[in-house]
Amino acid sequence: MTKLEPISAEEAVELYLQSAEGEKAASTVQSHEYRLQHFIRWCDKEGRDNLNELSGRDLQAYRVWRRKDGNLTTVSLRGQLATIRAFLKFCERIDGVPHRLHEKVELPDAGDGEHRDTIMEAKRAEKILEHLSQFKYASREHALFLLLWRTGIRVGAARGIDVKDVHRQRDRVELIHRPETDTPLKNAKHGERYVTLTSHTSKVLADYIDNSRHSVTDDYERQPLFTTAHGRPTISTLRRTVYRVTQPCFLGECPHDREPEECDAEGYKGGATCPSSIRPHDIRRGAITHFLLNDVPEQVVSDRMNVSKEILDKHYDKRTEEQKAEQRRGFLNNL
Incomplete structure (x- = not known):
């Protein structure tokens, strides 16, 4: 049996990142560094000075702690644990942890049943938008997302x-x-409304219309905003666009340690099968939560998103009770 050499979490992470710099994209290394800082924090909290003593039970304790500490969705937790698994695999090679310890990191299933609880997180959305703005400005992907x-x-x-x-x-x-021309709203006439835009969003849409939009009409001689070369896209086409731009590999990284050329989920056709892709409705859920976290009144959110307050509270508001309490404190401190 190989003798393990004592090593701290901080030292092991530093060695792992140095090794990864020559093998992975810079954005991936940065993402792994961010995730592993939480592992270092947990080791400090638990008094884990030497990774030689790490066990499967410890990894389960970390998994439970990280989910609660970060209020993570299943997809986010899966990404975090995939990084831990890759890190531990490296630690095995340098005799820092027991052999095959990485196999004891169980990744949560991100199947259809789990997707119901997922939301687009604000930091992730802004990262995607930054990438789209830089590399695909005013494209259909950019304008839609x-x-x-x-x-x-x-x-x-x-x-x-x-x-x-x-x-x-x-x-x-x-x-x-407009149900008679194949574009109904979910709540029919009750869903009709004006939706205000920021000047930036308005400009991106205008630039998309002027420079990227296909100059076509649909089967009813209408001029759709979002187009393919043949007319108005199907909902499935727009969903595939969302799946693609929310895949981590779209930003040049993969939390699942897959090679893009070997991955069945990579690209527009396979995007829905990627464990880290996000559904359009998860973007809606995330946007609603983001508005609420920024103290936009519930009635304003209800009207803008065309969702009743009852449904908003039950299905869309993903704030924790602690977050709600702290927001109430901000309104009540001066009373």
């Missing part, structure tokens, strides 16, 4: 927008129920 995140509208509503529904001068889009 930006609109969904900044407004929280449903992907079906986005599909039904026509060019004339984008009011550039007033920084807003108009959502209209």
